[in-house]
Amino acid sequence: MDYQLPEELRMLKETVRRFVDRELIPVENGSLDGPKLRADLQADLEEKAKAVGLWLYDVPTEYGGQGLGLLARAVVWAELARTVALPSRAAYVFGPNVSPILYFLNDEQKQRYLYPVLEGKLRHCFAQTEPDAGGDPGAMRTTAVRDGDHYVINGTKRFITGAGDAHFAQVFAATDREKGSRGGISAFLVDMDTPGVRLLRQQETMMHDRPWEIAFEDVRVPAENRIGEEGEGFGFAQNWITAGRIRHGARGIGVIERCLELGTSYAQQRVTFGRKLAERQAVQWMLVDSHADLHMLRLMVYDAAARHDAGEDVRYDSYIVKYFGDTKSFEAADRCMQIHGGLGLTTDLPIERMWRDQRSFIITEGPTEILKMALARHVLRQYGS
Ligand SMILES: Cc1cc2nc3c(=O)[nH]c(=O)nc-3n(C[C@H](O)[C@H](O)[C@H](O)COP(=O)(O)OP(=O)(O)OC[C@H]3O[C@@H](n4cnc5c(N)ncnc54)[C@H](O)[C@@H]3O)c2cc1C
Structure with missing residues (x-):
């Protein structure tokens, strides 16, 4: 049994610690512009993250990243948490925000959504929580009803981080409300400019985060935008x-x-x-x-x-x-x-x-x-x- 980190992770820890001490802690007072990192700092820190070899540290190697394992990523996350310079729910100076769900897309979906996200051309949000169902997502009321080669989505999502800047959302909706979280929830890729998607309001919180409430009114989504099989939303x-x-x-x-x-x-x-x-x-x-x-x-x-x-x-x-x-x-x-x-x-x-x-x-x-x-x-x- 060895409680020491392996040598390469000790070096990684030192690298991130130096980055935090030199680049982040000195700017942490005033680094944010509302819920986001100041634009000038974003560009500067991205360059510096590339220079010290931290770019895409959490992206799998087959997609051009470093493919660090969970222990290595935990070491990075721990070091980064010593500073409040970066937005706590959106610390993206090491590469774009890539929801790991996108790695489960089929090849055609990856071309349309995953690769543009990795290239920084598309942004996304994760839309699961609703006014009546947060901690218990199986109780969600948003429904997706099959209509030929489309699904029709109706419902409201609440507390959705980054929805205002997103090009598409990963939307969770009930395809079988009786089954709930046991096979009744499906996930969809929904372009934010689809007719019927409406940003209702941005909510202030006691943190810097300002998540959004979104309405889906008769939103028609092609069946090929379903992620995985019907009912696999959570799996x-x-x-x-x-x-x-x-x-x-x-x-x-x-x-x-x-x-x-x-x-x-x-x-x-x-x-x-x-x-x-x-x-x-x-x-x-x-x-x-x-x-x-x-x-x-x-x-x-x-x-x-x-x-x-x-x-x-x-x-x-x-x-x-x-x-x-x-x-x-x-x-x-x-x-x-x-x-x-x-x-x-x-x-x-x-x-x-x-x-x-x-x-x-x-x-x-x-x-x-x-x-x-x-x-x-x-x-x-x-x-x-
Ligand atoms: C800043 C912010 C950003 C967020 N970003 C996102 C996002 O991007 N996408 C997204 O989908 N969601 C997001 N959320 C939603 C967040 O994950 C939910 O708020 C959280 O899961 C809790 O859900 P709820 O608020 O509905 O609380 P509820 O599920 O209604 O629970 C309320 C309280 O009841 C208690 N409770 C609940 N169930 C039980 C039980 N079984 N036994 C005992 N006590 C219980 C707990 O104390 C809990 O805090 C965000 C929320 C915030 C505030």
Whole structure:
């Protein structure tokens, strides 16, 4: 059993850390323009990412990328999370945003959608959540009804990131509402300029994100735009969703590390009642709790990612990694804020941004309670009589 990262991943970690320390942390205060990275920074950072060899690190080799495994990607994600310079849900300075679902398209669909996305010519969004169904997507009301060689889609999607800039959406719709998530949901590629697709409004959130609400009114989509077979909407996304949960844990590693860096150095400088904060046990324990959480989280993330790379099914590990990572990194940001007093509440420091982002991740892409519900089934099966 070896808990050390292999040599090449230690080098990768160093490369990303240097990139974050030199290029991102110095610009993190003021790097965003609304929910997006400032256009001048975007171009500059893309060039720098290419120069240090990080371009397309997460794209498979057969599509021209570096094809890094999940452990390597987790190392990159953890390092990037030490800064708030990039939009937390759209950090695309290492290549375009490529939804992994697009790798499951058939050859003809890849020509029309995947390759243009990889070339930066088309942008897309992921449209699953609805006003009446978020954490429980099987209850979705958007329907796709077959009509000859087309489907007709009707419904409303909510909280769709990037919909305003997207050329097409991956839309999830019920083709059999009775079956729900057990074979009743199908996925479609829908061009955003198709008649009947309407952007309703952009929603403000407590983070920098501004997702969209979209209406689909009698939207006719050719049957050849269905992804996979009818009812397969969720199946092929499973592998990607597992990796996505591990990404949350990896992100938590970087957030806790940065909070420890900020919290310890402030505690060593700030004097109250004649003594440094670092000499007060109340403050020491806050730092120690974050340190212990970091250690546990790092072991969990590395273990789950390495076993995933070895071909194991780590779905249940990924539930734990997501809720543990999101919750513990939020707590670390909260402690760091407390140690900084009023300064922790200002936008001069990255703490309040980390605090808001990490709080939001406890809800999005799978709220903690729903992950625990799924995990409980597994625990009852494994240990029950
Ligand atoms: C900024 C932002 C960006 C987003 N981007 C996208 C996107 O691009 N595409 C997309 O499709 N979606 C997106 N979402 C949607 C997001 O993933 C959902 O908000 C999330 O999955 C939760 O769904 P919900 O809001 O409907 O909450 P619900 O499912 O209604 O749950 C509400 C709360 O109820 C509790 N709960 C739910 N079920 C249970 C249970 N079984 N047991 C106990 N408690 C329970 C949980 O505490 C949960 O937080 C985004 C959301 C935000 C805020």
